[in-house]
Amino acid sequence: MARRAAAPPAIDRPDPDTAADLGARVLAWYDRDRRDLPWRARPGERPDPYAVWLSEIMLQQTTVAAVKPYYARFLDRWPTVEALAAAEDDAVMTAWAGLGYYARARNLLKCARAVTDHHGGRFPDTEEGLRVLPGVGAYTAAAIASICFGRHAVVVDGNVERVMARLFAVEEPLPAAKPILRAFADALTPIERAGDHAQAVMDLGATLCTPRSPACGLCPWRDACRGRRAGLAEHLPMKTPKAERPTRRAVMFWVQRRDGALLLRQRPATGLLGGMMELPSTPWEAVPMPDPARAVADAAPLPLDDWKALPGLVAHTFTHFHLELQVVMARVGANPRVRGIWVPLERLDEHALPTVMRKAIHHALTRGF
DNA sequence: GAGTCGTGGAG
């Protein structure tokens, strides 16, 4: 059975001359104003696929400013994909701690090992070959293929979607507008220098065509921009409203051994904060606990009845819910039998503690003594 | 298609 590409959406496609002119203008702007980023090769130099891949994974839904220090530490510690493939899981999770979206770190290791074990340590040089690697989706595959290997690939990220929505005044809200925005991006992508073109449009979105208060006066596309002409630019792209975030609550257990060590556990490998370390807690529930004392007794790592509640709560917001934690503490004997690991307070940095756990620890250290 | 999955900064 012949496989057919999905029919391109009916759009008011720019004619070839217009598309070529727009492409030339944004490339000229990029050649003049390109940002100097650690993972970006200098003009004329071949980018290192490992460095570009690492940066692209870190940059998923994450700001450049947040990525920079992590990127530098990773590249310094694991300079090649083979070095990363040989790393311990815990070492990578610890190094990633604080950056968020921890499935990326798990997939990062899987991908490094796949490239090392099955591709001789070289990244595939096609979009299709890259696409099947763990953690590499449509955007990342297109970005690496075009930037590192000069392939003609259509790179669509949030910046590109915003810029296309404005340039062509697409009023259809996201995510329904995605096929239309992709079609416009496709129409503008040149055969040559597709990677530079993609980085140019993304830079444009990151520096001028920003979500709020776009700097239209400085934009190389200001004259052609239909959204600007219609006075709509700042309001595009439209988005379908998202559900509001519920608040989940839990009681978290600070258990300190006689020698001062703190009880930590590793979370399940998948799901929220998968594979990261945590303080034990009751389940995080959005509905009030019907019987708090019972819930605490059921979830407590040790059968104690003299938990001391700390004043105040720890608040943290995840992508789709708020979390409020009541911390209770207890001191136990020299060698209690408990599932988990005992970590001296001065060695907490050696463990993969996500930010919410660091907040809870900080709360206990400042309010608990 | 719609949920899940973190965090910190900006306004």
Added chain:
DNA sequence: TCTCCAAGACT
């Protein structure tokens, strides 16, 4: 304080 959002992937 609160909402939005950032070079998305996966189920």
